Amino acid sequence: MAEYLDRSSDIGKLVAMPDDDMIICRCEEITKGEIRKAIHDGMWTMTEIKRYTRAGMGLCQGQTCSRIIKGMIAKELGVLPLSIDDNTARVPVRPVEVRVYGKGIN
Amino acid sequence: MSNQCADVVIAGGGVMGNATAYYLRKKGCSVIVLEEEMLGNGGSSRNGGGVRQSGRDNRELPLAIYGIGNIWPHLSEELGVDIEYHQAGNIKFAKDERGVEFYKKVVEQNLKKGLELRMLNQAETREICPLVSDEIIASCYCPSDGHANALMTTLAFYKRARELGARFITGEKVLSVKLHKGRAKGVITSRGNVYEGDKIIITAGYESRAILNSVHIDVPMRRKLIEVIIIEMQPKIFPMMITIPDYDGGGYGHQTDHGSFVFGGHIPLENYLRPEEKEVTQLITTASNCNQLVSYFPYFKDAKVIRSWSGWTDLCQDEVPVIGNIDEVPGLLTACGFTGHGFGISPAVAACLSELAVDKEPSVDISGLSYSRFIM
Ligand SMILES: Cc1cc2nc3c(=O)[nH]c(=O)nc-3n(C[C@H](O)[C@H](O)[C@H](O)COP(=O)(O)OP(=O)(O)OC[C@H]3O[C@@H](n4cnc5c(N)ncnc54)[C@H](O)[C@@H]3O)c2cc1C
Numbered sequence: 001m002a003e004y005l006d007r008s009s010d011i012g013k014l015v016a017m018p019d020d021d022m023i024i025c026r027c028e029e030i031t032k033g034e035i036r037k038a039i040h041d042g043m044w045t046m047t048e049i050k051r052y053t054r055a056g057m058g059l060c061q062g063q064t065c066s067r068i069i070k071g072m073i074a075k076e077l078g079v080l081p082l083s084i085d086d087n088t089a090r091v092p093v094r095p096v097e098v099r100v101y102g103k104g105i106n
Numbered sequence: 107m108s109n110q111c112a113d114v115v116i117a118g119g120g121v122m123g124n125a126t127a128y129y130l131r132k133k134g135c136s137v138i139v140l141e142e143e144m145l146g147n148g149g150s151s152r153n154g155g156g157v158r159q160s161g162r163d164n165r166e167l168p169l170a171i172y173g174i175g176n177i178w179p180h181l182s183e184e185l186g187v188d189i190e191y192h193q194a195g196n197i198k199f200a201k202d203e204r205g206v207e208f209y210k211k212v213v214e215q216n217l218k219k220g221l222e223l224r225m226l227n228q229a230e231t232r233e234i235c236p237l238v239s240d241e242i243i244a245s246c247y248c249p250s251d252g253h254a255n256a257l258m259t260t261l262a263f264y265k266r267a268r269e270l271g272a273r274f275i276t277g278e279k280v281l282s283v284k285l286h287k288g289r290a291k292g293v294i295t296s297r298g299n300v301y302e303g304d305k306i307i308i309t310a311g312y313e314s315r316a317i318l319n320s321v322h323i324d325v326p327m328r329r330k331l332i333e334v335i336i337i338e339m340q341p342k343i344f345p346m347m348i349t350i351p352d353y354d355g356g357g358y359g360h361q362t363d364h365g366s367f368v369f370g371g372h373i374p375l376e377n378y379l380r381p382e383e384k385e386v387t388q389l390i391t392t393a394s395n396c397n398q399l400v401s402y403f404p405y406f407k408d409a410k411v412i413r414s415w416s417g418w419t420d421l422c423q424d425e426v427p428v429i430g431n432i433d434e435v436p437g438l439l440t441a442c443g444f445t446g447h448g449f450g451i452s453p454a455v456a457a458c459l460s461e462l463a464v465d466k467e468p469s470v471d472i473s474g475l476s477y478s479r480f481i482m
Contacts, residue, residue: 002143004277004297007268041265042274045144051151051257052265054364059338059412088415091387095338095410102396102407 003083007042011077014040024072025065027058035069039076046070046087059095062087112136112273114463115293115303117280117317118310120150121256121449122441124263125456126307126463128185131270133464138301139272140293142279146260148311150449152385152417154334154358154370155256156347157450158196159221160248161212163426165474166451167219172470173454174250181254181453187262189254190363194345196251197226197235199402200244205351209246216248223248235344237405253347253360256449263456280310282320283438290321290438305463307439312420314442321435326423326480327443331379332370333391335399336413337406339365350402357398366412371395385416419446429455429475431462439463440477 020033030053043049046056046069055069056062062069066087074081114130116123119141127137141147157178159170174193182188200206209225216223224247231238231245238245268274278299283306284292292302308314312329343361350357350371359369373394392414400407422428422443429441439462441455448455458468 001279001296002277005275007145007274007276042145042268043261043265044276048144048146048261051146052261061413090413090415091392092411092414095412097408097410098337098396098400099407101393101411102400103393 002085005044007044011040024068025055025058025062027060028054030055032072035072036076039073044073044077046073046084049073050087056087061089061093110138110300111302112138113303114138114305114307115140115301116307116309117293118148118308118314119145119264119274119276120148120309120311121146121260121263121452122150122309122456122459123307124260124267125453126309126441126459127272127274128263128267128270129457129460130463131267131272133460135464137267137272138303139267139274140278140280140295140301141274141276142310142313144276145264145274146257149417149419149444150260150452151257152334152415153256153449154368155253155360155362155449156196156251156358156447157191157254158248158251158347160196160198160216160223160246160251162447164219166426167221168470169451169454169458169472171221173451174252177453177457178252178254181259185262185266187258187265189259189262191252191254192345193250193252194347195234195247195249196347196349197231198246198349198351199231199238199242200246200351201241201354202243205354206244208351208353209244212246221248222250235346235348237343237403239402239404242402251347255362259449259452280308280317283308283317283435285321285435289436293317305437305439307441307459307463309441311442312418314420314440318432318440321438323432323434323438323477325428325440325443325477327420329418330376330421330446331385331388331416332372332376332419332446333387333395333414333416334368334370335392335395335411337367337369338410338412340367340409341365343367343405348402350398355398357395357402359399367406367409369395369399371398385418387414387416391416419444421445423480427455427475428477429458429472430468430477432477
């Protein structure tokens with residue numbers, strides 16, 4: 001079971017930051033500002049952020065951005081990054097052609 | 107802990123629970139939603155996004171028609187999130203005469219219910235869905251069906267309900283319903299917390315069965331794992347939802363706004379997975395899904411699969427859900443047993459649940475879906 005989280009706890013207002021335009025997820029081109037907004041919309045887990053913004057949903061499955069996003073959630077919620085669960089890794093780890101997966105497709 | 111009371115307490119933060127919380131907030135009720143894992147943990151974030159009326163049982167068809175007519179078209183605007191709803195049609199393919207005969211009957215039956223479906227010949231099929239295999243000789247088309255982004259819809263209902271003041275707590279597993287003088291008055295969680303409400307709504311998917319068992323209500327359902335694959339981004343190919351008939355292995359899919367293609371099929375082994383297992387993708391399924399997709403759309407053979415996942419469906423004995431008040435326990439409501447096709451009707455189901463929770467007549471006649479149908 002997941003850790004107890006009351007999603008109505010006050011995490012303060014979303015204030016614009018000078019680097020909100022910075023791209024965090026390079027595969028899907030999702031910015032810091034978009035991720036911060038998602039957290040303030042109530043997305044407090046890595047998976048919710050992925051599903052809501054597409055950050056970490058691209059070809060690399062979040063290999064580069066996961067750590068940064070985790071740090072951002074921790075900062076906005078005022079908790080330790082270690083307390084935040086990772087995204088579920090999905091098969092295939094690297095993209096694979098349909099004809100390779102299937103049987104007898106040519 | 108303080109404030110553990112609300113007008114309505116909901117167990118399960120899938121699309122049903124989240125949407126019900128949203129409609130209840132719009133009615134001014136206070137709401138607490140308790141979710142064991144995270145919002146949209148179950149089938150709600152794992153489904154194929156199909157929003158269809160065609161092929162639905164008479165008892166749940168009115169919900170699909172009501173949702174498509176009254177809710178889906180303006181849902182993005184209402185929730186303030188683009189949920190990518192497109193009324194782009196649903197096309198079901200026939201490879202042989204058997205299929206043609208099968209669909210002719212489907213068209214006839216649906217026309218009787220007031221739902222417009224039509225048969226398309228090979229040329230007409232290829233005109234609206236150009237990439238389909240030469241083997242397809244005809245199709246059955248429902249122009250008023252469509253699809254939406256299930257992940258966004260589920261989380262958008264949550265986001266909007268939360269904004270409107272619904273309280274969501276994750277990491278709270280509901281174990282049982284608490285009674286007071288024969289009425290449902292609350293729920294008890296595995297942390298030993300009690301949440302009290304005048305109405306208790308159980309929308310925990312298959313797990314609803316165990317929760318309802320605590321007050322001797324038993325919805326006859328079992329769970330089954332099914333899987334989806336995602337094909338990498340493609341140029342715009344075709345807008346509609348596609349359906350492969352069950353007698354030919356089954357399958358459904360559509361292209362998302364992002365450009366990736368979502369496809370879900372079935373495998374013969376899915377009935378034989380160990381039920382206690384967590385949802386994990388099975389080695390054989392992606393291969394089977396790839397074969398199935400290519401046999402209808404050779405176009406995809408060189409495209410890459412970038413992702414696959416699995417999700418539980420809650421199969422009800424008679425393949426339609428149980429929705430509404432449970433007469434045996436006043437104050438208790440449920441919506442479960444969606445049998446793998448609950449997403450498309452979710453906003454309509456939630457709207458009806460919210461009406462029942464404030465003792466109003468539901469906007470749609472759901473009397474055929476009540477729990478009492480199992481009481482002999
Ligand atoms: C692969 C797949 C494809 C599908 N395709 C389609 C489609 O194209 N069209 C369509 O209409 N439908 C489709 N469906 C079905 C659809 O996804 C479901 O019917 C719908 O999402 C059900 O929503 P729900 O909120 O009832 O259940 P769920 O999404 O399962 O939500 C239940 C929630 O309750 C939580 N929970 C469980 N136990 C407890 C507890 N004890 N205490 C607290 N919380 C608990 C779970 O963690 C979960 O978040 C598909 C399903 C799958 C798996």
